[in-house]
Amino acid sequence: MKIRVGFGYDVHALVEGRELWLGGIQLQHEKGLLGHSDADVLIHAVCDAILGAANMRDIGYHFPDTAGEYKNIDSKVLLKKTVTLIRDKGYEIGNIDATICAERPKLKAHIPRMQQIMAQVMGIEEEDISIKATTTEKLGFTGREEGISAYAVVLINKL
Numbered sequence: 001m002k003i004r005v006g007f008g009y010d011v012h013a014l015v016e017g018r019e020l021w022l023g024g025i026q027l028q029h030e031k032g033l034l035g036h037s038d039a040d041v042l043i044h045a046v047c048d049a050i051l052g053a054a055n056m057r058d059i060g061y062h063f064p065d066t067a068g069e070y071k072n073i074d075s076k077v078l079l080k081k082t083v084t085l086i087r088d089k090g091y092e093i094g095n096i097d098a099t100i101c102a103e104r105p106k107l108k109a110h111i112p113r114m115q116q117i118m119a120q121v122m123g124i125e126e127e128d129i130s131i132k133a134t135t136t137e138k139l140g141f142t143g144r145e146e147g148i149s150a151y152a153v154v155l156i157n158k159l
């Protein structure tokens with residue numbers, strides 16, 4: 001069995017007048033993430049990690065933000081397409097470990113739901129996706145609540 005690792009990182013700005021979508025679910029918050037799609041920063045980092053593991057470029061390459069068809073798109077659709085891309089190359093997801101950096105809102109209570117939804121979209125076990133949340137101790141752009149960032153690593157394997 002061949003095992004490969006991939007890494008993903010993403011940032012979106014937090015602005016007023018946008019819905020906040022994170023990990024495939026909508027959260028109640030006075031601001032939301034700005035982007036061409038629904039700007040789900042966690043899903044984007046996971047997509048990049050999956051594509052990176054298969055050496056298949058990045059999310060912007062496959063789903064360009066100049067394409068009208070992706071405007072305000074639900075990132076779960078992009079996640080599903082990403083998994084299909086690597087499955088077509090013979091890869092399966094082993095496990096995912098991700099971290100969201102956000103000062104607010106508090107994410108702890110929402111993480112099990114994010115795991116459930118994302119696992120369902122990717123067709124993997126909830127046990128195989130770990131999602132962690134941290135603040136940056138009020139430091140930097142995430143600390144000032146100007147944006148949210150996310151990191152992800154993923155193992156994929158080919159039988």
Ligand SMILES: [Zn+2]
Pocket residue numbers: 010011012035039040041044
């Ligand atoms: Zn993004």
